[in-house]
Amino acid sequence: MKIVEIKAMNGPNYWSSTRHKLIVMVLDLEEMEQRPTDTIPGFIDRISALMPSLYSHRCSEGVPGGFYTRIKEGTWMGHVIEHIALELQTLAGMDTGFGRTRETSDPGIYHVVFSYQEAKAGIYTAKAAVKIAQALVDNIPYDLADDIQNLREIREDERLGPSTGSIVDEAIKRKIPYIRLNRHSLVQLGYGVNQRRVQATIASTTSSIAVEIACDKEETKNLLEAAEIPVPRGRIIYDEEDLQAAIDKIGYPIVTKPVNGNHGKGATTNIRNWEDAVTGLKAAKVYGRAVICEKFITGRDFRVLVVNYKFVAAALRTPAAVIGDGKHTVQQLIDIVNQDPRRGYGHEKVLTAIKIDDFTMDMLAKKGYTLETVIADKEELWLKPTANLSTGGTATDVTDYVHPTNVFMAERIARIIGLNICGIDIMADDLSTPLVESGGAVLEVNAAPGFRMHLDPTEGLPRNVAEPVIDMLYPPGTSARIPIVAVSGTNGKTTTTRLIAHIVKQMGFKVGYTTTDGVYIQNQIMMRGDCTGPVSAEFVLKDPTVDYAVLECARGGILRAGLGFHNCDVAVVTNVAEDHLGLGGIDTIEKLARVKAVAANTVFPNGYAILNADDDLVYEMHKDLSCKVAYFSLSENNERIIKHCAKGGLAAIYEHGYITILKGSWKIRVEKVTNIPLTFSGMAEFNIANVLAATLAVYVQDFKTEDIREALQTFVPSPAQTPGRMNMFHFRNYSVMLDYAHNTHGLRAIGKFLNSVNASVKVGLIAGVGDRRDEDIISLGEAAAQIFDEIIIRQDKHLRGRTEEEIIGLMTKGIHSVDPLKKITVIKKEAEAIDFAMKNAIKDSFIVIISDVIPDALEQVKEYKAKEDGAVLAD
Numbered sequence: 001m002k003i004v005e006i007k008a009m010n011g012p013n014y015w016s017s018t019r020h021k022l023i024v025m026v027l028d029l030e031e032m033e034q035r036p037t038d039t040i041p042g043f044i045d046r047i048s049a050l051m052p053s054l055y056s057h058r059c060s061e062g063v064p065g066g067f068y069t070r071i072k073e074g075t076w077m078g079h080v081i082e083h084i085a086l087e088l089q090t091l092a093g094m095d096t097g098f099g100r101t102r103e104t105s106d107p108g109i110y111h112v113v114f115s116y117q118e119a120k121a122g123i124y125t126a127k128a129a130v131k132i133a134q135a136l137v138d139n140i141p142y143d144l145a146d147d148i149q150n151l152r153e154i155r156e157d158e159r160l161g162p163s164t165g166s167i168v169d170e171a172i173k174r175k176i177p178y179i180r181l182n183r184h185s186l187v188q189l190g191y192g193v194n195q196r197r198v199q200a201t202i203a204s205t206t207s208s209i210a211v212e213i214a215c216d217k218e219e220t221k222n223l224l225e226a227a228e229i230p231v232p233r234g235r236i237i238y239d240e241e242d243l244q245a246a247i248d249k250i251g252y253p254i255v256t257k258p259v260n261g262n263h264g265k266g267a268t269t270n271i272r273n274w275e276d277a278v279t280g281l282k283a284a285k286v287y288g289r290a291v292i293c294e295k296f297i298t299g300r301d302f303r304v305l306v307v308n309y310k311f312v313a314a315a316l317r318t319p320a321a322v323i324g325d326g327k328h329t330v331q332q333l334i335d336i337v338n339q340d341p342r343r344g345y346g347h348e349k350v351l352t353a354i355k356i357d358d359f360t361m362d363m364l365a366k367k368g369y370t371l372e373t374v375i376a377d378k379e380e381l382w383l384k385p386t387a388n389l390s391t392g393g394t395a396t397d398v399t400d401y402v403h404p405t406n407v408f409m410a411e412r413i414a415r416i417i418g419l420n421i422c423g424i425d426i427m428a429d430d431l432s433t434p435l436v437e438s439g440g441a442v443l444e445v446n447a448a449p450g451f452r453m454h455l456d457p458t459e460g461l462p463r464n465v466a467e468p469v470i471d472m473l474y475p476p477g478t479s480a481r482i483p484i485v486a487v488s489g490t491n492g493k494t495t496t497t498r499l500i501a502h503i504v505k506q507m508g509f510k511v512g513y514t515t516t517d518g519v520y521i522q523n524q525i526m527m528r529g530d531c532t533g534p535v536s537a538e539f540v541l542k543d544p545t546v547d548y549a550v551l552e553c554a555r556g557g558i559l560r561a562g563l564g565f566h567n568c569d570v571a572v573v574t575n576v577a578e579d580h581l582g583l584g585g586i587d588t589i590e591k592l593a594r595v596k597a598v599a600a601n602t603v604f605p606n607g608y609a610i611l612n613a614d615d616d617l618v619y620e621m622h623k624d625l626s627c628k629v630a631y632f633s634l635s636e637n638n639e640r641i642i643k644h645c646a647k648g649g650l651a652a653i654y655e656h657g658y659i660t661i662l663k664g665s666w667k668i669r670v671e672k673v674t675n676i677p678l679t680f681s682g683m684a685e686f687n688i689a690n691v692l693a694a695t696l697a698v699y700v701q702d703f704k705t706e707d708i709r710e711a712l713q714t715f716v717p718s719p720a721q722t723p724g725r726m727n728m729f730h731f732r733n734y735s736v737m738l739d740y741a742h743n744t745h746g747l748r749a750i751g752k753f754l755n756s757v758n759a760s761v762k763v764g765l766i767a768g769v770g771d772r773r774d775e776d777i778i779s780l781g782e783a784a785a786q787i788f789d790e791i792i793i794r795q796d797k798h799l800r801g802r803t804e805e806e807i808i809g810l811m812t813k814g815i816h817s818v819d820p821l822k823k824i825t826v827i828k829k830e831a832e833a834i835d836f837a838m839k840n841a842i843k844d845s846f847i848v849i850i851s852d853v854i855p856d857a858l859e860q861v862k863e864y865k866a867k868e869d870g871a872v873l874a875d
Contacts, residue, residue: 001077001134002028004109006126008119011534011562014586014594015113017601019098020562023085023122025112026104026585027078027130032137033108038074046136047071047080050144054087076101077133078110085114085129091144092151093344094121105587118158121151152345161185163201163451170466176480177566179538189473190480191565192512192546196473200448201421203473210418214447217259217292220417227416229409230441232427234294243281246293247274253296256280258287269385270296276366297427297441301387302398304406304424304431305454305465306414308472311407313399313454313463314431319384320354320392324375330364331356331371334383342458343392351458354392359384388450395453397460398431405434413445420472423449482546484565485697486599488553489574489618490592491746492690493532495725496574497552499678499694502721503711507703509548512540516554516740517723517854521546528855533557537564553599555592559584563598570700571600572610572693576617577745581773593617603627608700610693613640613651630700632692634685636660650700652692657682659695659712661705670695671709677716683756684726686749687717719862724854726753729865734841735759736861738849742769744779750848751787759846764788765837766850767795767830768811770802777807781814788848790823791815794833796852804828834860 004026011020037043047054048068057067067083082099089096099114116122128147135142160168164185168178171189179188186199197204202211213219221231233250236259237243247254254277257267266287268280284291305313322333334354337343343351356371360383364370367381375381387393402410406426414422428440435441454463474480485504487497494515501513505523512521514536519527521543527536532554540549541564553563576593586592596618600609605627612618613631619640622629629649633641636655641662645651651662654673661668673682676691695708719727724740741747747766754762766784768777784791793811795804808826815822827833834857837847851857 001030001032001130003127003130004028006123007560008116008122009562010119011564011566012598012602013562014559014598015100015111016098017598019115020566021116021119021122022098022562023114023116023119023126025081025126027081027110027112029077029108029110032077035137036074036076037071037080040137042139043136044068044071046139050132050136050142051084051087051091053091054083057083057087059083076110077137078103078112081129081133082112082114084132085112085125088125088129088132088144088147089116089121089151092121092148092155094118094151094155104585111585118155120158121154124151124154149345156345158183160187161200162455163448164198166451166455166464166466167198167201167469170464170470171480174470174474175567176470176474177541179542181542188542189470191484191541192482192549193510193544194478194480194482194547195542195544196480198469198473201451201469202448203421203469205473206420206447207418210420211447213417214419214422214445215260217257217444218290220445221292221294223416224413224442224445227412229413229416230435232294232297232441232443234292237281237291237293238289240278240281243277243293247277250293250295254280255292255294255296256284257292258284259290259292260288267386279362297443299427299429299438299440302426302428302431303395303449303453304402304410304426305449305451306410306419306422306424307465307468308420309411309414310468311402311410312468313397313465314402315453315457315460316396316398317387317389317453318394318396319382319387320394321380321382322375324377324379324381326374326377329372329374330369330381333375333381351394352390352392354383356383359391389452390450394458397454397457397463399454399461399463402431403434405436406431409435413442417445419445419447421449421469422446482541482548483701484541484549484551484568484570486551486553486563486565486568486571486602487574488571488596488599489612490577490579490596490743491741491749492574492686492693493552493554494740495678495687495722496572496690496694496697497550498722498725499690499712499715500572500697501550502715503694503698503703503708504548504550506711506714507707510545511548511550512543512546513550513552514540515552530554530556534561534564541565555579555586555595556584558595558598559586563602565602567602567604568599569604569607570610570697571603571607572697573597573600573612573618573621574690574693575612575615575745577743578776578779579743579745579772581776583771589617593621597621597624600625600627608650608696610696610700612689612693613638613644614689628700630696632689632696634689634692650696652696652699654688654692659688659691661695661699668705670705671712676712678712678722680717680726680753684753686752687726719858723858724851727858727861729861731841731865731868733843734838734845734847736838736847736849738851738854738857738861740852740854741850742852744776744783747780747783747787747850750850751783754787754846754848757846758844760844761789761842761846762787763790763792763837763841763845763847764850765792765794765833765848766811767793767852768807769796769852770799770807774810777810778814778817781811782818783814784811785815785818785822790825792825792827792833792837794826794830795828830857831860838864 007024009022059066061069078101082101094117096115102111189196218236224231235246252272254271255269266284271277301317303315338353343353384391423446425444428438451465454465487493501511505511514531516530518525519531519536532552537551608628613633632652634654636653641651645662648664659670673679678687727738729736
């Protein structure tokens with residue numbers, strides 16, 4: 001078996017509009033295509049012994065053991081690998097449940113699709129699942145332990161921590177979108193101008209001064225002491241001389257910790273002699289020159305959490321420890337504790353497994369113990385100096401037992417420091433008594449406090465402490481989103497996208513939009529090239545100045561990684577025509593239509609899908625949609641629209657020379673087509689369709705008809721406004737039009753326009769695209785022969801898997817099938833082909849340049865125009 005390709009989807013995609021995180025593996029079964037599982041001796045026994053938990057997989061049988069039934073009856077190895085991949089992730093603490101395996105049009109080649117939690121883990125799993133399946137087929141022993149541990153490590157390295165993860169989960173519950181901004185914990189909630197950011201548990205609304213104060217433990221202590229908050233006595237020290245002076249003043253026991261430390265790093269507690277004090281000083285100085293030396297307060301370790309200056313939770317924290325039984329060694333007791341099913345690797349479970357480290361060995365040594373020591377019955381032995389859950393500590397929720405006086409104190413501390421998300425460490429016997437009475441003290445105030453102890457306490461009630469964070473960032477009535485219009489289809493996407501963006505900009509919005517020629521923020525180009533994929537969409541949605549997004553969504557990006565957003569307000573599907581067939585497993589026009597429908601499937605229930613009623617495949621999309629639907633048509637007599645509007649539906653049509661909106665039985669005429677520059681006085685029929693789609697897209701968002709009319713009148717096709725889309729240049733003796741039309745459907749649309757153009761000769765400069773099917777390249781040649789009097793064949797910059805001779809041969813074959821005597825000139829380089837066409841142009845000719853590198857071709861034609869205009873001025 002051989003893996004051909006692995007892709008990680010991270011948004012609505014061809015395989016699912018609702019399951020966004022999918023691994024899509026193209027798998028060649030090779031000889032295994034002839035060996036279903038029922039023909040492999042002992043296969044069922046080996047797989048059930050290696051992964052007995054696969055019994056829970058119901059598969060299509062719908063009952064536990066259903067997958068095993070399929071294996072016994074006979075199923076193909078792609079299906080087996082799908083289930084192995086799902087179960088392998090589950091065993092590594094990533095419970096995933098969606099999978100499907102589909103054969104492609106090539107025998108033995110399958111798409112194996114399964115869900116993942118972390119992309120790198122999903123890709124690792126895909127490769128491992130194939131190896132496991134092969135080992136089972138070959139009857140070779142396989143140890144899953146390494147794969148499971150590697151996946152756990154990948155998961156811990158890649159995923160958001162439990163605190164940030166809980167905030168993101170709460171945002172998802174509220175339909176608030178998010179974008180992870182780096183591989184660590186920086187996350188954007190919301191889009192555009194309505195975005196907020198969180199990093200760990202610091203929010204974009206958190207005061208940087210407050211964070212700086214909290215990170216300076218001495219400054220924090222001074223502010224609290226001045227506000228009559230009980231804090232331990234202590235001082236800043238830098239060396240052993242300062243240490244001795246501090247001890248002389250406050251006496252033993254003491255605590256040493258770095259001034260700028262966090263998470264207990266470098267802290268040593270309950271120091272009772274000089275030797276330990278020096279060791280503690282050295283441990284703290286690893287993290288900074290300045291060290292705090294303060295009185296060790298006896299009692300229990302509590303963490304109080306304040307969000308938006310309101311008390312939300314409190315927990316009692318206990319360091320990792322074991323309790324002796326007079327029989328087992330320390331090592332054995334640790335092993336027994338780690339057998340608790342609640343303990344796992346990293347943050348995968350409520351508790352973290354206890355690891356033996358230098359702190360553990362140091363604490364054992366201080367008591368004269370080793371890992372082989374058998375400690376007395378019921379003796380509690382602490383294994384860590386601090387009570388962090390990440391080092392094996394435990395937490396008990398005590399939120400309901402905190403005295404009102406202590407609640408008031410905690411909220412006051414948050415205000416004093418200025419932290420809107422604030423963790424307060426308190427040492428006291430309990431929190432049910434006011435701190436001033438119990439003799440306890442506030443030890444630290446923490447920015448970015450961990451939430452895990454509150455979300456999943458070892459004992460007591462879990463607290464959804466992420467909820468008040470989202471309440472703070474997005475109070476009731478505020479939105480996290482900006483309007484998103486998605487534009488899909490085969491042809492016309494870029495023009496429609498640009499027109500919608502223009503209309504919206506005219507309404508005063510700050511628009512970000514993506515096209516095949518670049519990403520634009522408020523009409524300023526930010527990125528050049530084909531920018532119709534998910535990365536470009538996220539670029540717009542991450543921009544803090546954008547309050548409206550118009551996103552062109554092309555086939556390639558959807559198949560490669562999915563859409564760059566989860567939902568949109570409006571989706572436009574212009575048309576579906578044969579293009580790119582045979583690529584990415586999309587070998588029929590029906591499959592291509594499913595790709596183009598992905599954007600429409602993401603529209604909110606109250607939003608609109610704008611569908612072309614003249615296109616059968618686009619029209620049929622309405623059957624699978626859960627949103628509202630509006631149609632457009634070039635014919636006022638389109639039966640589909642007549643029926644739709646008879647039921648009170650919404651549509652846009654071209655009738656009596658007007659762009660007209662139909663609202664039930666009402667007609668609203670928007671503008672005469674001859675007054676809309678984009679339609680070239682009504683001669684560019686395909687642009688009329690684009691205008692209809694764009695008009696509907698903004699009308700359904702309550703834009704006024706008069707504003708739409710004005711915007712349509714001011715959208716003038718030009719190299720600046722619509723680069724590569726019917727860019728006209730009129731020379732003294734001939735005219736040139738430059739366009740991006742790259743498939744038969746697009747070229748035929750150009751042909752319809754040329755029917756209304758008077759010219760002595762119509763010259764087409766065209767090229768075949770190497771990654772298309774033979775019949776597609778031949779068809780392009782046939783269309784060119786029907787449209788042009790003379791044809792210049794050039795070559796694309798990238799051959800995409802074919803030779804120049806092969807592409808030119810197929811093009812020529814198509815041309816000659818229509819007209820064996822058609823004049824053909826072959827000039828492979830585009831620049832030379834353009835020079836040839838323009839230098840040899842005859843009077844009143846019309847030259848159409850179909851280009852794949854629009855900026856270069858435009859610049860070349862502009863230079864010719866500038867030279868001619870300069871010569872005229874000189875005359």
